[in-house]
Amino acid sequence: MKTLRLASGDRLFELAVERHQDACDLVIREEGEGPRVFHASAHTLGSRIFIRDSAGNGCLYAGIRDRGGVWVAWRGNTVYLELAKGGSRGIGDHTRASEVAAPINGRVVEVRVTAGQRVARGQVLGLLEAMKTEVRLEAPRAAVITEVAIAPGDLVDLGQIAFRLDPNSSEELDEE
Amino acid sequence: MFDCILVANRGEIAVRILRTARELGVRTVAVHSEIDATAPHVLLADRACCIGPAGASDSYLCIDKLIDAARSHGACAVHPGYGFLSENADFADACIDAGLTWIGPGPAAIRAMGDKTRARAIAARAGVASVPGGAGLASAAELARTAQELGLPVLLKAAAGGGGKGMRRIDRLAEVDDAWAAARREAKAAFGDDTMLVEKLLYPARHVEIQIVADQHGRVCAFAERECSLQRRHQKIIEESPSTAVDAELRERMQEAACAIAREAGYVNAGTLEFLVDQSGAYYFLEMNTRLQVEHPVTELVSDLDLVRLQLEIAAGGPLSANGTRSAPRGHAIEARLYAEDPERGFLPTSGRIAVLEWPRMPGIRVDAGIHEGSAISSYYDPMLAKIIAWAPQREHTRRRLVSALEDTVVLGVKTNQAFLRDLLEDRTFACGATFTHTVEEWLREEPPKHVVIDDAVLLAAALAPPAASAGAGGTAENRPALGGSPDPYSPWRTVGHWRGLEPPP
Numbered sequence: 001m002k003t004l005r006l007a008s009g010d011r012l013f014e015l016a017v018e019r020h021q022d023a024c025d026l027v028i029r030e031e032g033e034g035p036r037v038f039h040a041s042a043h044t045l046g047s048r049i050f051i052r053d054s055a056g057n058g059c060l061y062a063g064i065r066d067r068g069g070v071w072v073a074w075r076g077n078t079v080y081l082e083l084a085k086g087g088s089r090g091i092g093d094h095t096r097a098s099e100v101a102a103p104i105n106g107r108v109v110e111v112r113v114t115a116g117q118r119v120a121r122g123q124v125l126g127l128l129e130a131m132k133t134e135v136r137l138e139a140p141r142a143a144v145i146t147e148v149a150i151a152p153g154d155l156v157d158l159g160q161i162a163f164r165l166d167p168n169s170s171e172e173l174d175e176e
Numbered sequence: 177m178f179d180c181i182l183v184a185n186r187g188e189i190a191v192r193i194l195r196t197a198r199e200l201g202v203r204t205v206a207v208h209s210e211i212d213a214t215a216p217h218v219l220l221a222d223r224a225c226c227i228g229p230a231g232a233s234d235s236y237l238c239i240d241k242l243i244d245a246a247r248s249h250g251a252c253a254v255h256p257g258y259g260f261l262s263e264n265a266d267f268a269d270a271c272i273d274a275g276l277t278w279i280g281p282g283p284a285a286i287r288a289m290g291d292k293t294r295a296r297a298i299a300a301r302a303g304v305a306s307v308p309g310g311a312g313l314a315s316a317a318e319l320a321r322t323a324q325e326l327g328l329p330v331l332l333k334a335a336a337g338g339g340g341k342g343m344r345r346i347d348r349l350a351e352v353d354d355a356w357a358a359a360r361r362e363a364k365a366a367f368g369d370d371t372m373l374v375e376k377l378l379y380p381a382r383h384v385e386i387q388i389v390a391d392q393h394g395r396v397c398a399f400a401e402r403e404c405s406l407q408r409r410h411q412k413i414i415e416e417s418p419s420t421a422v423d424a425e426l427r428e429r430m431q432e433a434a435c436a437i438a439r440e441a442g443y444v445n446a447g448t449l450e451f452l453v454d455q456s457g458a459y460y461f462l463e464m465n466t467r468l469q470v471e472h473p474v475t476e477l478v479s480d481l482d483l484v485r486l487q488l489e490i491a492a493g494g495p496l497s498a499n500g501t502r503s504a505p506r507g508h509a510i511e512a513r514l515y516a517e518d519p520e521r522g523f524l525p526t527s528g529r530i531a532v533l534e535w536p537r538m539p540g541i542r543v544d545a546g547i548h549e550g551s552a553i554s555s556y557y558d559p560m561l562a563k564i565i566a567w568a569p570q571r572e573h574t575r576r577r578l579v580s581a582l583e584d585t586v587v588l589g590v591k592t593n594q595a596f597l598r599d600l601l602e603d604r605t606f607a608c609g610a611t612f613t614h615t616v617e618e619w620l621r622e623e624p625p626k627h628v629v630i631d632d633a634v635l636l637a638a639a640l641a642p643p644a645a646s647a648g649a650g651g652t653a654e655n656r657p658a659l660g661g662s663p664d665p666y667s668p669w670r671t672v673g674h675w676r677g678l679e680p681p682p
Contacts, residue, residue: 004639008630015639026636038632042640047532047588049637059633062586063641064531070638071531071588076579076598077628078587081638103524105555109361129365130525130555133341133409134358158527158555 006070006081013081097140100163102156106130111152113163117145125163126150137162177492178202178253178277182246183217184267185257186236187546188562189468190217193255196484205249207242209235211556216548223249230556236260239267243274253277253491255484259558262467263290279491281445281466288441289464292335292373295441299461302436307452307460309375316356319374320349326376332356334363335371340410342366345377378460380612381452382421383407386434387475389446389486391496396438398431399475400505402448405611406600408523413593413616414600415471416510417478419453420571420609424504426457435500437461446472446487452613470563471511473544477567478505508571510578512597514587516559519596519625525559528552531589531644536581540567540574553590561592571609575601589644596625 004015014029019042026038043050052058062073069082106128113125119139128135143165150162180203183190190206194217197204206221211230218224225245228235235241237260246254254271256262256279265283272278280286289295296306309326312335313319323330323346332355334342342363344355360370382405390396403419404412422430434449441464448469450462472483490496517523530551535543545562547553553561564585566578582598600606605615 006635006638009627011630013635015635017636017639024636024640026632026639028632028635036632038636040633040636042636044640044642047642049640051633051636053633061634061637062532062534062588063637064588064644065641066531066589066644070641072634072637072641073532073586073588074634074637076583076585077595078592079628079630079634080591081630103521105527129362134362135524 004070005084007084008079008081012084098165098167099161100125100137100140100165102128102137102150102158102160102162104128104130104135105157106135106155108150108152108154108156108162109134111148111150113145113148115145115148119143119145128156139163139165141165178488180205180222180249180251181253181255181279181488182207182242182249182251182276183221183255183257184236184242185255185260185262186212186215186217186557188544188560189257189259189470189546191220191546192544193257193484194220196482196488197255200485200488202488203250205245205251207236207245209556211552211554215551216546225249230554232260232556239264239270242267243270243276246271246276247274251276253279253488255279255487256467258467258470263465265290277491279445279487281443281447285441285443286466289443289447289466290336292333292337292463295464296461298440299437302433302440304433304437304461305459307375307378307462310373313372313374316353319346319356319372320352322374323349323352326374329377329379331375331377332359333373333375334359334367334369335373336367336369337363340407342370342372343410378452378454380614381405381454382419382611383412383450383462383613384419384422384430384453384459385448385450385469386430387446387448387469387472387483388434388438388443389483389490389496390438390443391490392444392493393495395496395499396435396443397496397498397500398434399479399481401427401430402471402474403611404471405613406606406616407613408616408620412471412513413597414510414512414606415474416508416571416574417474418505418508420611421453421457426453426459427504430459431500433459433461437464445490446483470513470560473542473563473565474509474511477509477542477565478507480506507567507569508574509565509567510571510574510601511563511565512578512582512601513560514562514564514585514597515593516553516561516590517593518591519593520627523593525555526553526591527555528590530587532586533588534584534586535562536564536584538577538581538584540577541565541581542567561587561590572607575607595628599623599625 006013012031016027018025022041024042029035040051040053047062047064049061049063064071071080109129110127121142123139124136126137146166147164182205183193194204204221205223206218207225207227208218209230227241254276261267265286268278268283296310299306329347332344342359344359346355364370384401384403387399400417401419401422402417404415406414448465451459453459516526518526533549542565547561566574568574568577579601
């Protein structure tokens with residue numbers, strides 16, 4: 001039985017499905033909790049997945065897996081569960097972030113900090129312009145800037161590292 | 177009517193215009209950048225012409241390339257859509273000089289109404305009051321002085337602006353310097369012009385606009401108002417017609433004001449007069465949009481008219497059948513704009529590839545979309561993916577219908593504002609019609625978008641989800657979903673879902 005490790009925010013799931021005709025047992029191991037089993041009937045057609053739980057409640061989902069994770073949509077909601085690599089924490093855990101990446105393709109308008117500078121959580125480190133709108137790059141935590149990897153006028157891609165932070169500088173500076 | 181037109185745009189509006197042209201039996205030419213070679217608007221046109229690389233300034237904004245494309249494919253008229261060059265008088269001039277008919281207002285009217293200072297003067301001559309303020313500014317110091325005279329809060333605007341670009345709200349004098357620098361920078365980037373002006377911020381106020389059409393024979397016709405108060409950072413999100421704040425008497429006065437301004441400007445073709453309406457029912461002219469607007473479908477649904485068709489007929493010299501104000505709107509229409517953006521991350525624009533796409537199909541629902549399954553959403557262009565528009569006899573019925581349509585919409589592969597739109601429509605404030613220009617920002621402060629609860633059934637759906645057909649290494653024919661992700665075997669999206677060239681690239 002194949003297991004799938006998915007992360008959403010700070011939750012991490014390990015999933016294994018056992019299929020018996022139309023019924024499924026989903027074994028869920030969630031970080032910090034004991035294993036549990038979800039039993040339901042399920043029908044799939046392409047990317048459409050219909051699930052009816054043991055109480056009789058049904059819901060139609062749409063789902064698709066890509067390289068980085070799984071998209072699931074239902075009743076106007078859409079989530080992306082990221083494929084978790086062994087042992088790594090889920091995305092969205094900023095408390096130990098050691099870098100600030102560009103959240104979008106854009107042009108660097110302004111850089112407001114220099115290497116070695118101490119910054120507070122939420123402080124604006126630089127400005128990007130994307131689709132004619134300014135996007136702020138903010139410090140995810142209090143830290144010391146160890147590297148400024150962008151300069152005004154640079155074109156940056158989504159995910160490109162813009163600033164690096166001292167990995168050990170958080171506790172001493174973060175007073176919250 | 178024209179024999180062949182070129183649509184100088186992309187996305188949903190290009191698709192929208194091409195559909196009407198086809199219906200009228202007009203042949204069509206689409207233009208596209210290199211990354212848009214299989215975009216929906218290209219697949220819909222009779223002819224298509226690549227006009228350059230992805231960046232808009234090298235393709236959709238190149239006047240020479242667009243004129244060449246029109247000439248070499250035999251188009252005799254050009255429709256600019258909205259955005260890009262639609263309010264660029266030089267483009268209109270260039271089309272006319274090249275012997276092409278410009279489907280829009282004359283260059284002189286575009287120039288006059290595009291300059292906010294001149295537009296205010298035209299409104300004044302037509303006897304219509306504008307929002308207090310409006311003088312040009314030379315420096316941050318002058319801005320601070322004028323802001324104090326008008327009384328805070330004020331709104332700093334780009335004279336050449338639109339769509340919320342180059343615009344900043346100023347609540348305290350301490351914000352003046354930052355706002356001045358940022359707004360000018362944005363204005364320079366968006367319009368190549370950083371002339372600024374400042375207006376008093378009316379609060380609380382509603383954004384109400386009047387669609388007009390004017391023919392070449394002196395007839396001007398106004399439609400029922402659209403209310404577009406629900407905005408985030410001056411970008412409209414939800415629009416409706418009629419407005420809950422406008423009664424028949426106010427509607428008629430605003431329609432008369434709109435017609436008077438259009439006549440004073442010598443305006444021809446479709447345009448929109450934007451007003452702010454305060455709580456006493458007084459209205460102030462804000463600006464004119466000299467083009468077809470994003471939210472034009474709500475007007476079409478309550479008036480049973482095709483505005484693009486009217487635009488083509490007017491440009492071809494045809495007369496309007498009506499003159500002056502129009503009768504009451506028929507029923508109620510609400511539009512929601514679906515954007516590729518992530519409300520949970522400060523509404524940052526998102527990008528990716530649409531892996532699964534399903535639109536609602538039910539009575540009273542219209543979808544104007546510029547994407548199909550397989551579309552790549554890049555950060556090169558506007559992040560609006562589609563508009564979902566509902567119509568019903570009464571407002572509450574329309575609202576519920578649109579909520580239901582949003583619940584039936586599926587977009588996988590790119591994060592969108594879909595759930596945010598649904599929640600906004602479900603909120604009591606919207607349900608009771610108390611919509612003001614500050615409503616969305618206030619609502620976001622009180623109820624910031626939160627992560628949806630992932631229950632065990634969602635996890636089961638995730639575990640059963642098939643691999644995407646185009647998800648890189650795994651994308652072989654064998655493990656591609658049998659129905660291309662769509663349960664409807666006759667859906668046109670199926671045929672374009674995994675669109676590829678027949679020959680491998682050299």
